[in-house]
């Protein structure tokens with residue numbers, strides 16, 4: 074390696090470290106990142122009535138973005154990863170927040186279950202960029218999906234009144 078190359082590498086490394094440092098202090102809120110949500114878990118809790126095995130699947134595949142029980146590991150607090158996570162948790166909770174289900178009525182829960190199954194069936198949820206590479210445990214096997222399907226759609230027939238069919 075010539076001294077010149079060495080110098081270039083050193084400059085690149087320093088520039089990288091500086092950029093990384095600057096990212097940490099940028100007020101990302103100005104471009105719409107809900108940074109106020111990073112690391113937050115609002116107090117509201119609702120415990121889903123579900124068999125433990127269903128609960129376990131939901132917890133590992135959905136709860137980080139759809140409840141107030143998000144696990145925020147250290148890297149989810151460091152920019153720019155924290156921004157992505159904040160955005161997903163913010164939007165995810167806005168669309169569906171199991172922790173706030175105490176406020177929902179049966180009809181709303183019903184609709185959420187049905188949409189939830191559509192999302193899982195289509196492979197839309199959990200989001201692939203959440204699963205790879207950091208949450209491999211959130212992958213859903215065929216058996217997990219069958220379990221979720223049974224649970225999500227069970228309520229459909231139970232809840233539906235005879236005249237509500239067709």
Ligand code: HEC
Nearest residue numbers: 134135138161164165168169188189192193198199200203
């Ligand atoms: C990485 C975070 C994340 C995970 C994990 C996740 N979701 Fe979502 N979910 C979102 C976001 C963000 C949205 C908002 C819509 C969108 O961006 O697609 C959403 C939307 C939804 C919606 C509403 C869709 C609509 O059309 O209104 C349902 C239902 C849903 N998710 C179910 C689930 C289920 C069930 C799981 C677990 C199997 C899950 N999600 C896992 C982030 C996540």
